[in-house]
Amino acid sequence: SPMCSQTDSGPVVPTPPLITFLERLQLTALNTYGSTNYDPKLYVDLSLKHNLSTTQLAFDNLPKSSTGSVSVADLNGFITSYFNGAGEELVYAEPPDFVPEPEGFLPAVENPVVREWALEVHKLWKNLSRRVDEGVFEHPELHTLLPLSKPVVVPGSRFREVYYWDSYWVIRGLLVSKMYDTAKGIVSNLISLVDEFGFVLNGARKYYTNRSQPPLLSAMVYEIYSRTGDMDFAKTSLPALLKEHNFWNSGFHSVTILDAEGCNRTLSRYYAMWNKPRPESSTIDMETASVLSNASEKQHLYRELASGAETGWDFSSRWMRNASDLTTLATTSIIPVDLNAYILQMELNIAFLANVTGDKITAAHFLEAAEARKQAMNSVFWNEEMGQWLDYWISDKTTCKDDYTWVASNQNRNIFASNFIPLSIESFNSDLELVEKVRQSLQKSGLIHAAGIATSLTNSGQQWDFPNGWAPIQHLIVEGLVSSGSKKAKSMAEDIAVRWIRTNYVAYKKTKAMVEKYDVEKCGELGGGGEYVTQTGFGWSNGVVLAFLEEFGWPKDLKIDC
Numbered sequence: 275s276p277m278c279s280q281t282d283s284g285p286v287v288p289t290p291p292l293i294t295f296l297e298r299l300q301l302t303a304l305n306t307y308g309s310t311n312y313d314p315k316l317y318v319d320l321s322l323k324h325n326l327s328t329t330q331l332a333f334d335n336l337p338k339s340s341t342g343s344v345s346v347a348d349l350n351g352f353i354t355s356y357f358n359g360a361g362e363e364l365v366y367a368e369p370p371d372f373v374p375e376p377e378g379f380l381p382a383v384e385n386p387v388v389r390e391w392a393l394e395v396h397k398l399w400k401n402l403s404r405r406v407d408e409g410v411f412e413h414p415e416l417h418t419l420l421p422l423s424k425p426v427v428v429p430g431s432r433f434r435e436v437y438y439w440d441s442y443w444v445i446r447g448l449l450v451s452k453m454y455d456t457a458k459g460i461v462s463n464l465i466s467l468v469d470e471f472g473f474v475l476n477g478a479r480k481y482y483t484n485r486s487q488p489p490l491l492s493a494m495v496y497e498i499y500s501r502t503g504d505m506d507f508a509k510t511s512l513p514a515l516l517k518e519h520n521f522w523n524s525g526f527h528s529v530t531i532l533d534a535e536g537c538n539r540t541l542s543r544y545y546a547m548w549n550k551p552r553p554e555s556s557t558i559d560m561e562t563a564s565v566l567s568n569a570s571e572k573q574h575l576y577r578e579l580a581s582g583a584e585t586g587w588d589f590s591s592r593w594m595r596n597a598s599d600l601t602t603l604a605t606t607s608i609i610p611v612d613l614n615a616y617i618l619q620m621e622l623n624i625a626f627l628a629n630v631t632g633d634k635i636t637a638a639h640f641l642e643a644a645e646a647r648k649q650a651m652n653s654v655f656w657n658e659e660m661g662q663w664l665d666y667w668i669s670d671k672t673t674c675k676d677d678y679t680w681v682a683s684n685q686n687r688n689i690f691a692s693n694f695i696p697l698s699i700e701s702f703n704s705d706l707e708l709v710e711k712v713r714q715s716l717q718k719s720g721l722i723h724a725a726g727i728a729t730s731l732t733n734s735g736q737q738w739d740f741p742n743g744w745a746p747i748q749h750l751i752v753e754g755l756v757s758s759g760s761k762k763a764k765s766m767a768e769d770i771a772v773r774w775i776r777t778n779y780v781a782y783k784k785t786k787a788m789v790e791k792y793d794v795e796k797c798g799e800l801g802g803g804g805e806y807v808t809q810t811g812f813g814w815s816n817g818v819v820l821a822f823l824e825e826f827g828w829p830k831d832l833k834i835d836c
């Protein structure tokens with residue numbers, strides 16, 4: 275049973291009346307249509323044809339049975355008369371910098387079959403490119419979609435809007451496709467969110483204003499600058515990066531631990547500004563919370579769920595005290611390895627960009643911040659015996675009392691792919707002795723399978739767990755191994771990349787689609803689990819295939835089938 279009966283504390287952003295109304299519609303839809311093929315997100319993605327009060331009045335006037343339910347015919351009629359279809363406000367727009375075969379595209383991919391497939395994956399950018407319709411700018415109050423002025427690239431299927439961390443791998447792929455303007459436009463859109471909200475939202479919808487996602491904006495700017503040398507772009511991006519850094523290092527996101535040497539170490543955690551059901555999954559969250567009896571326990575769980583979504587790993591045994599019980603979610607009680615790796619990289623990127631744009635004071639300040647975080651990560655996360663960085667629990671597993679004095683037993687010794695993500699940062703991968711230790715640890719971790727790196731070793735039924743493998747995680751670890759310059763690490767990286775490319779290819783041939791996650795146990799199999807069916811498209815998977823093919827090429831005689 276959940277050991278913690280915690281009360282909720284922390285900030286809560288306001289809920290726009292449009293969202294409250296669409297959540298009512300979502301619940302009615304579940305009651306009317308039933309749970310087969312039901313996706314709660316669809317209803318919060320609808321836009322209004324008339325103003326909210328007219329729509330609400332018509333909804334309240336729908337004939338109800340004695341049990342209060344609405345008939346299928348009446349609800350169908352209401353939805354067609356009062357709403358535009360989900361996603362219609364994002365109109366298909368071919369990116370101006372797309373060409374069917376860019377000059378100098380993947381020169382090291384020699385195998386003709388792989389080359390042809392790579393060109394098909396490249397062509398998928400056309401399917402995923404949209405622009406926000408004028409109607410959203412003219413009448414924002416009718417839409418949950420946020421108006422973004424530059425063209426967008428979406429992950430695909432139910433993910434009809436821009437996502438924060440997905441955009442990093444979309445951009446990595448666009449750079450391979452030589453679509454620099456599209457890549458810059460994505461960053462410019464995300465910066466406009468920082469200007470308005472102070473951070474990059476989980477996604478570009480009004481119901482995502484309560485949280486962010488793994489912070490990779492600076493990494494997007496860095497990658498684009500490295501490829502294009504565009505100094506103006508670097509300069510105009512910098513203020514937003516500083517603002518975002520402050521978001522992750524203040525308030526509830528910041529935690530200070532007294533380490534074993536008696537030094538204070540400051541790190542960051544995920545912490546959503548929300549203690550209600552996630553609007554896009556409101557009916558699911560209410561169901562999950564229904565076993566809890568009191569309102570403040572529910573609020574606490576809702577915050578943990580929204581914070582779980584902020585991690586990008588929604589959901590995973592990584593954030594649960596008991597892997598088979600989602601009500602034991604304790605996201606805010608954990609200091610995560612990967613988040614701090616991303617922020618360390620952010621500090622290094624800011625220092626780099628400040629330096630090239632001539633702001634030496636900011637550069638020096640951020641190099642210091644990076645050094646402090648590196649030491650904090652060594653002191654709080656590093657486990658010498660395991661050769662991994664481990665998430666750290668700040669709250670006691672039995673009483674749930676927060677304790678900010680470091681104890682070894684609060685390191686989470688379960689193996690997750692995130693334990694290897696610091697390897698992607700130069701501060702760590704430039705130390706060859708360390709790299710070899712971590713490489714060996716990864717090799718024997720049990721995470722490496724026939725078709726890639728598993729997310730964890732626990733099959734919880736949640737999507738960020740075994741046996742699912744996700745493109746962003748493959749890429750971060752592979753890139754870390756490659757960047758070290760060690761021969762052994764590079765050959766391990768290549769081996770993982772080849773498995774990943776093959777499984778993507780075989781699944782594509784079988785299903786005609788790229789998907790968001792794969793099953794690492796069997797080459798060519800799709801991933802599953804979690805709260806929605808596996809989605810096609812798919813932004814980050816396409817990006818990672820293209821990035822891997824650029825990094826490793828594909829020799830003529832290497833087979834692509836598994």
Ligand SMILES: OC[C@H]1O[C@H](O[C@H]2O[C@H](CO)[C@@H](O)[C@H](O)[C@H]2O)[C@H](O)[C@@H](O)[C@@H]1O
Nearest residue numbers: 429433437440476552554583586587588
């Ligand atoms: O609707 C449920 C959740 O869906 C999103 O999460 C998943 O898809 C995202 C887009 O590919 C991806 O960034 C995330 O890592 C996935 O877990 C959304 O981000 C969640 O906030 C949302 O609750």
